Amino acid sequence: MKPKILLVATSRWIPTARLAMVLVQTGFEVEAVTPRRHPLEKTGVVRRTRRYRGLIAPSSIKNAIDEARPDLIVPCDDTATQHLHRLYENEKGRGQGNNALCELIERSLGCPESFPVLYQRTSFMQLAKLDRIRIPDTRVVKNLANVSECIVDFGLPIVLKVDGTTGGEGVCVAENAHDAERAFRILDRPPLLTRAAKRAFVDQDTTLVWPAVLRRKSVVNAQAFISGHEATSVAACWKGEVLAALHFEVLKKRSSAGPATVLCLLENGEMAVAVSKVVRRLNLSGIHGFDFMLENGTGAAYLIEINPRTTQVAHLTLGPRRDIPAALFAVLSGNSVQPAPRLTEKNTFALFPHEWLRDCQSEFLRSAYHDVPWEVPALVSACLRAPRAQLGWRAYQRFLPLHLHTSSPRVIAVQGKPATAVSRSAAADAD
Structure with missing residues (x-):
């Protein structure tokens, strides 16, 4: 069976x-x-x-x-x-x-005792630190005075993040104290009822309804800024053990707060060890994602968050110890792992439809493995016709941006990438 x-x-x-x-x-x-x-x-x-x-x-x-x-x-x-x-x-x-x-x-x-910490950024970072995992300093900020204290301790730029969000949502990098304080006020407040109603009736997404009705505020964290570029991992876990994992460097994104569109497969020992330590510490099972920053100059991998669910690359079957579905099938069936043939010998992946939508003339559509589900034409067609809301990455779509005014053109960035706005989705979602 x-x-x-x-x-x-x-x-x-x-x-x-x-x-x-x-x-x-x-x-x-x-x-x-x-x-x-x-x-x-x-x-x-x-x-x-x-x-x-x-x-x-x-x-x-x-x-x-x-x-x-x-x-x-x-x-x-x-x-x-x-x-x-x-x-x-x-x-x-x-x-x-x-x-x-x-x-x-x-x-x-996985272990239910780990459930609360998965969405508490500061608590999660403190646990990671116990295992000597490289992390940026992170602290809960409850008011503007706390924000000012973190600026003194961490320096500028400074990252502000909301609990309960991932994938770039509710994450902003402020380059000066004024922008940090203004971003905190936005991220700290509950979602607007009008926005929750629009999401519910137009997008059929009721995520914000109860937070808006109950006026539920978000927990905001300050984090030291790491100058570098993004990397990501996804792992199949079972009772605190990593069964299979994929590690990637992010080469392209559709927007500063949006999903990765081009990824390069990595062999990164520091990322692999960090993932194994977290999985063991929290006794995780199932599929989990992890986000890192690779520091400019040193290449040091800083763990910045966990995504306690599957990610957009979990379907990529890339051989032994890199096949998430095969690893889970083996543990549930009691059989030995039988990974599928490696999807491609290429190490660079252009994710469909995001890279095509980012730039239909992208060189990666030809040079990388373009991950199109040609075997299901109806899905390909639906992906290309889908409105942005159906692409599922709220960070760049559903909220009117807050433009922070400053003399610097690089006002707000997400994980070190320049942008001009901060998404309110995190404070609204507080998933």
């Missing part, structure tokens, strides 16, 4: 569809709970798809789990992970901490 995976998605991210295709090719039976009109519906590989309903999210996900009875749950975005954490807490609160649902969530995500 095939092991069954339930994909849980609250956003219409195209990589979820790509992952489903590879999971089925690996030997899994796949079911899903997603919003309406998800790209995954174009693949034809999912046995059954159930509807995710944002206003009653925990109930809709729990019903899907009860009906599907999967061997493993894979959250496909940060909100999905938080819903699963909440389900676990709810069951524990009813005195049912040992029931089948709690056991399944633990098996899928």
Whole structure:
């Protein structure tokens, strides 16, 4: 009997569809709970798809789990992970901490004691520091006085980040004290009701409704700025052990706060060791992503955050110890790992459709491996027709930018890349 995976998605991210295709090719039976009109519906590989309903999210996900009875749950975005954490807490609160649902969530995500720290940036950094992982100094800031203290201690530029967000959302780099204070005021406040309503009725995304209604403020962190370029990892984990991992340097992004569009496969021992230490420390299971900064001049890898869910590259099958689906299939089936043939001998990857949308004349569309799902023409067509909201990367789309005025043209940057605006999505999402 095939092991069954339930994909849980609250956003219409195209990589979820790509992952489903590879999971089925690996030997899994796949079911899903997603919003309406998800790209995954174009693949034809999912046995059954159930509807995710944002206003009653925990109930809709729990019903899907009860009906599907999967061997493993894979959250496909940060909100999905938080819903699963909440389900676990709810069951524990009813005195049912040992029931089948709690056991399944633990098996899928890892030790429940680690759940809170995954979205607390400062606490996560402090844990990483215990394992001698290279990190930038990070501190919670509750008011403008705290921001000023961090500027004195960390210097300028300074990074401000909101808890509960990843992928560039709610992250800004201020080059002077005035910009840092203004950015803090924006990131610290709850989402506007009008914006939450627009997201709910136009985009059918109800993520912001409860934070807006409850006037839930965000937790803002200050972090020392690392001058360098971005790198990213994704790992398949099981009970605190890394089964397979991919490490990449980010070569191109669609926007400063958007997703990577071109990646280069890395052999980076410092990144690999850091990932293994975090996975062991938090006793993680499932698929997790990690973001790094590679320091200019030294190449030193600074761990800057964890993404407690699958990422946009988890479907890339690149041989032994680099095949995420094969590693999970082996541990769930009890068989030895049988990685798929390496997707390509190239080490540079142009991700579809993001690199094509960034620059349809990009040299990487020819020189790199262009990751287009040609075998599913309906998905290719849907990707090219999809509105930006369906591309699933809120950091560059759904919020009117706040333009910070200064004499310097490089007012705000995200992870060291110049930009002109700071996204309010982080303070709004607080996933």
